[in-house]
């Protein structure tokens with residue numbers, strides 16, 4: 568069984584639902600993350616309520632490819648994990664640089680009987696859906712494009728739990744920059760309230 572994340576249409580920019588794009592929801596005192604490499608403000612990518620809590624993902628896009636923004640530990644992306652019941656008001660976009668995606672895509676968990684992501688996507692397409700509307704996988708086993716790079720939790724040191732995978736997007740407008748046809752991976756450690764993000768292509 569694979570749970571696909573499929574396109575759920577346009578949703579409000581501040582909707583507290585699974586989405587890419589829009590604005591971050593974050594606790595009081597939140598400070599917009601800046602890239603450790605270039606110093607610029609990161610781009611907000613996704614708001615992701617999952618089992619472990621609410622994940623909020625950012626990635627530097629000030630000089631794509633030069634900031635090692637695929638690396639979970641380089642400081643050029645950021646994933647926060649907030650408790651599911653945390654008060655998370657919308658945050659205004661940082662005014663400098665590319666800090667928001669141009670399109671908001673709602674994501675809908677969609678069960679598939681297939682065992683692996685590529686087969687689930689094929690079945691989804693053959694059922695009459697558009698291939699580009701299959702936008703990722705929720706939970707289960709990650710389908711990796713490269714070797715296993717599952718990160719160790721910076722809090723407790725254990726390998727973090729795979730939460731979900733995101734495809735770049737439906738088209739160039741909504742797309743996140745994962746090196747072309749790459750996929751982004753979100754990991755969590757609920758006990759430490761940590762999340763991590765990486766992408767492979």
Ligand SMILES: [Zn+2]
Pocket residue numbers: 602603604605606607627628629630634643
């Ligand atoms: Zn940067």
Ligand SMILES: [Zn+2]
Pocket residue numbers: 720721722723724725756758759761
């Ligand atoms: Zn931990």
